[in-house]
Amino acid sequence: MRHQNSVLHDVLQRIPWDVFDRLVEQHRSDYRVRRLSTKDQLVALLFGQLSGATSLRGITDTMASHRARFYHLGARPAQRSSLSDANKRRPSAVFAELFTAMVGRVHRGLRRAIGETVYLIDSTGIPLNGLSQDWAHYSAKVCGAKLHVIYDPDADQPIYAAITPSRSNDITTAQQMPIEPGATYVFDLGYYDYRWWAAMADAGCRIVTRFKRNTPLAVVAELPLPKGSAILSDRIGHLPERQSHNRHNPFQDPVREVRVTTDTGKILRILTNDLDASAQEIADLYRRRWAIELFFRWVKQNLKIDHFLGASENAVRIQIIVALIAFLLLRLAQAAHRLVKSPLAFARLIRANLMHRRRIDQLLDPDPPSSQDHRQMAIQWN
DSSP states (O other): OOOOOOHHHHHHTTSOHHHHHHHHHHHTTTTTOOSOOHHHHHHHHHHHHHHTOOSHHHHHHHHHHTHHHHHTTTOOOOOHHHHHHHHHHSOTHHHHHHHHHHHHHHHHTTOOOGGGOEEEEEEEEEEEOGGGHHHHBSSSSOEEEEEEEEEETTTTEEEEEEEEETTSOHHHHHTTSOOOTTOEEEOOGGGOOHHHHHHHHHTTOEEEEEOOTTOOOEEEEEOOOOTTSSEEEEEEEEOOSEEETTEEOOOOSOEEEEEEEOTTSOEEEEEESOSSSOHHHHHHHHHTTHHHHHHHHHHHHHSSOSSOSOOSHHHHHHHHHHHHHHHHHHHHHHHHHOOOSOHHHHHHHHHHTTTSSOOGGGTTSOOOOOOOOTTSOOOOOO
């Protein structure tokens, strides 16, 4: 009889295991390890993400019931205490660098001409309980982390991620993000920093964001408006010489203000350093920010970053990073098989069949007929 691997085996084949093995060696994450290798840990955590398990016990007990199928993955079921210790102590850099390597491989084939590249920057808060108070306290009663992402809406994937305590300022993290010269970056008011904008403009980047309500514009030109659109005004001018009372503004290039009415009647003041594109194109670019909000919502609803398997900073970082790796794996599997169009429906289909020995492209097919000989007597056990 021909052996058929499980759905989980098919999904995990998309991990660059050669890169992973190099990272394990580089960080010595398996040094003097006897019970749970780094690969066993990664497989266990990915199994938890893809199966929807919400606890260490849920992961380890379910894995134990499928021990033979994990053998074909080259991994061993984890013990709860060993998995807990690994999440607390094993360097999160192994998983973070694996995510970066996977992003580079996936995105390389999807990348367009530089001038057409649009990236969205934003962060989302992740609540934590009081056990993370020592590193993630925000106030006396609130603990949390932030996931900062650069997102490519055309490729439908994050290309960069960073995790910080929630008290960290968004712009502080953004200043450490890699910037691709010539690309377009769209972001909101959390990244309001003239110095950072100037650095991006010097790299040839186009920026699209919002004016703060109290930021004046020294207008030097009024541009004509398209007829029948929601554009209220289109003006070129200069930002104030100082961002605050004591900080000089290094961004002295002319900028553009496009005022537009949203579907709800709200008026937005959109800022860009692109003086040539149409006002409608600028408004449409800012509207694309909604894609990263949908990404955050999808991850929170379909992967496990609401219940954490450990309270330490290392354990939280590993779990969030592995969730992003699981997102990439699902995207790759969906693109390869095109079984259903909806990412949500595909994720649910994988979860329901995760340990079944079936091909992903046949998950919607009816079960094959029984091969039992009709001349044999069947006994029904109640």
